[in-house]
Amino acid sequence: MRCLTNHDLVWLNAAIVGKSQDYDYFAVENSTAGQYVYGKNNDIVVSAATLYERLMKVLPFARGNRRTAFVAMVAMLAANGWQLSEEATTVLTALANLENHTTEARLVLEPLASPIAPTAGLTSYGMRQIAAWCMKRHEQALNLLASAD
Secondary structure, three states: OOOOOHHHHHHHHHHHHOOOOOEOHHHHHHHHHOOOOOOOOOOHHHHHHHHHHHHHHHOOEOOOHHHHHHHHHHHHHHHOOEEEOOOHHHHHHHHHHHHOOOOOHHHHHHHHEEEOOHHHOHHHOOHHHHHHHHHHHOHHHHHHHHOOO
């Protein structure tokens, strides 16, 4: 399983908001640790949903937490051969349930995720290249998230 590092999250946030900013290192560390779900480390969908959930719970950055959490989740899925297969508004509505802890992470994300065709070749790219691809691919969702971020 490929995961994001603390440095990946800090880079991702700076790329999303357009500049480096203050952040809580321990909150970033807590978020990246969320990728390693006890007893379910081989379940990419649960690990990606848990990463999103943790980032939204601890809010490590001064700005851009929601967009950072979204792209981190999508990048983790893509790095491991998965993608979101629904429209932006459907995904964001489902993620609101995850943020409010009203639904289990797996139940929120699993219906929205599907395997990427092996020909896409994303699994051979570096995590930051994958994150940049995800930002382009999900530009509509990022624009919708920006107003609440």
